[in-house]
Amino acid sequence: MRSVKVQDYMNRHPVKFTRSMPVETAVSMLVSANQSGGPVIDEHGAVIGFLSEQDCLAMMLEGTYHKEQSATVEDCMSAEVVTVNSDMAILDLAQQLGNQRPKVYPVVDYANQLVGVISRTDVLRAIDLHLRDSYANH
Template sequence: MDLLKVADYMNRYPVTFSAEMPVEMAVDRLIRGRQTGGPVIDEQKKIIGFISEQDCLQRMLMSTYHDQQAARVADVMNTEVLTVKSYDGIIDLAQTMLRAKPKLYPVVDDDGHLLGIITRSDVLGAIDKELHSHYGKVG
């Protein structure tokens, strides 16, 4: 199982966001892309933040109650982002996921450029696939 790497199970084409994007557009992208959140990137594809469904929901509710103007992604995104590297092991990531709460992690290169994302479901699927490969060898 030590051979399982993030690169083998990550989504290389995630939904991404820009800081200047309206929150309503971000919500549309989240819904269409079926992601619970995603990385906010700059023009060089470097991660500058992360926006989640919860961030969007909170802002949209506030706008509804207070009849406020539309917000930008930069107004609601988190700037502290937990990331992983493509060469990280799936088992190590699974252990991190047990301690930290994000359901989705951006995958970055050593310079912080976005390569993709990996979700809890991806990690669970990788481990399940590996375990099933061993089940067939038993007996």
Template sequence: MQSIKVADYLNHRPVTFTVEMRIESAVEKLLQSAQSGGPVIDNNKRVIGFLSEQDCLRKMLEATYQNESHSVVGDVMTANPVCVSPHDSIVQIADKMTVNKPKLYPVVGEEGVLMGVISRANVLLAIDKHLHDAYASGHRFV
């Protein structure tokens, strides 16, 4: 099962953000995509941050108290987020996801360029498919 790689299950077309994007626009993108967050990229598509629903919720709530919002993604994103490689094992990522907070990791290639994202749902799908294939071929798990 260690041979199942992130590259085989990542989402190649994730929602992404830029540092100068207004929070309201970022929230709309999140809601339309049904992603719980997404990478913040620079002009060269390198991952420089991560924006989560929780980050947006804090800022939007703050804006309701002040009756205005002037925030941009760069104000609330997590800089230098944990990223994974397309060559990483799905099992290793699953282990990380059981103890760490991120529900979604940016997947980066050479020089930190975004290739996609891998979510808990993608990891579950990979493990489920592997188990179904193993059962169909007669392998038993003890």
């Protein structure tokens, strides 16, 4: 199971945002992609934040969403981001998931460049497939 890596199950084409993007645009992208959140990247592709459905809902409920001056992703995003490395073992990530809040984790390389995202569902799928394979081989 240690040989099963994050990169084997991550989404390589996630919805991603820039800090200056209007929240309305970000919400449309999340809904279209059926993703519960996504990384915010700078002009070099480095992860600088995370925007979740929860962040967007909070902004919408504040009323800022419908005012003339639109909120940006930077106004809503969380700057504290838990990232994982693409060569991390799925089993290690599963053990870390425990009580942590995020459901989606940006996957980065060693230069902190975004290479994808992995969700709790992806981790569950990886473990399930591995267990099915091991049962089938016995």
